[in-house]
Amino acid sequence: MNKRKIIEKLMLGVISTLAVISAIPIFAIMFNVYAEGLKHVNLSFLIDLPPPPVGDRVGGIGPALVGTFTLVSLAMVIGGAIGFFTGLYLSEFSHTKLSQYTQMFLQIMVEFPTIIIGLFAYTILVAPIKRFNALAGGFALSIVIIPYIALNVREAYKSIPYTLKEAAFSLGVSAPVAYLRILLSTARRGVLTALLIGMAKVAGETAPLLFTILGTTFTYFGGLDQPINAIPLLIYNFALSPYERWHQVAWGAAAVLLTIILLIFIVSRLIVKEVKL
Amino acid sequence: MSWAIEVNNLNVWYGDKHILKDVTFKVPKNIIFAIMGPSGCGKSTLLRAMNRLLDLNPYARVEGQVKINGIDVYSDNIDITWVRRQFGMVFQIPNPFPHLSIYENVALGPKVNGLVKDKSELDRLVKRALEQAYLWDEVKNDLKKPASMLSGGQQQRLCIARALALKPKIILMDEPTANLDPVASSKIEELMLELKEEYTIIIVTHNPQQAARISDYVAFLYMGELIEIGETSMVFTRPKHELTEKYVVGRMG
Ligand SMILES: Nc1ncnc2c1ncn2[C@@H]1O[C@H](COP(=O)(O)OP(=O)(O)OP(=O)(O)O)[C@@H](O)[C@H]1O
């Protein structure tokens, strides 16, 4: 072996080692969360109210699970819809100044600290009614998700070959039919992936919820104008508490949250794989 | 004589680039009208200007008239979807919807345009379109399979069936055989001769031999200008313009 070959091998070795090292935290985190949390998780854990800080009652994360479901649904309905149509606009009107500026702002917004978004939602939806509420949380999560979904939906529509666009419009259909009925199915992998990854992102968000839903409530669901809980926020609140019992619930909740997010990722991977034409 | 289409002083720009310059011609009904010319002279642009597919390109600008049955497709208040439904379009590169089945590719147009009342009528329409495109026998057992499994020539005939299923008046074909082998090409040429009984066909080709073989009328487009137009036999035997002669002879000789 000559010198150059040896250096090449060495470089490859170093790079592969680094790659492996960078993946270690994922597995370490998963191991850590499941080792600590999984033992607390069972069906009643998913359904029951949280336990009192002391005593024997096991309790669960029912309200937080319902809350996360509610908030993610709100974010997907509001933020998902706005993000989708914004992305479609960005892709199909990319020649307009409005679209170019919108895209620039969305690219900045993706990187926005989400706690600031939470403060904004507090200002306009919590402060005026003087009560933490589910809608404010869903609104904050919507804002978190909009730029993300818009930019990815834009990519999905941009990837449609121009000749297919021409084929769709040559059928004499209106733009909504062309984009939503015909071409959406061409871009569906990209669009669904954008929605799912966006969903995983907001399911795990904590910061935007701190000032919007507070999360101390023990009720499942009292209405969109009432406080609600969410799993990430429950983890945050319980883990900071001095009670051992609540720490265990926090670990169990972390295991549930991680599982939800992993499931969403697996589904999105399957979607990407499904149609390889 | 009533015309299938009349084009008056048509000008097209892409940005600042003047692509079509004062193009004027008329196409009689139920004939094959060929537009020939060297690459880049504006043939595809001309077709897309007729059915307003050019509207998809934000940088394209059109002036002039394109009349079907006396109605200018560029007049204000016209319904562009109506305009496009008067035409069936077949593209240079076969472009079936790859994720849809063979059946769905043909059925989609009639379905979204509400051309049929029920499933059985749709089935009949799809079958007829596939038969007209001489594809039925090859695909009748694979209607549910994705269009992407077909060969290039079959895909192009599927695209012809898709265009026919819209029940258009005029069929626009943009070099429909450019990417096909001779066997598939001659199939599509035969098909055109059949179809002109029912439709007016406007075909773009950069192959003068093909124009000579199948067309009744031919127009020669050169750098965005219509140099010559006439009955095919006349244009090929006694071209009026020197450029036409060069193009026809140069390629044929
Ligand atoms: N989307 C576009 N934007 C800008 N210029 C374009 C666009 N499409 C085509 N052109 C230009 O317009 C001119 C005519 O193009 P067109 O596609 O109509 O030619 P054509 O005669 O169909 O050529 P070919 O035989 O190669 O298909 C060419 O110079 C081309 O570069």
Ligand SMILES: [Mg+2]
């Ligand atoms: Mg062309």
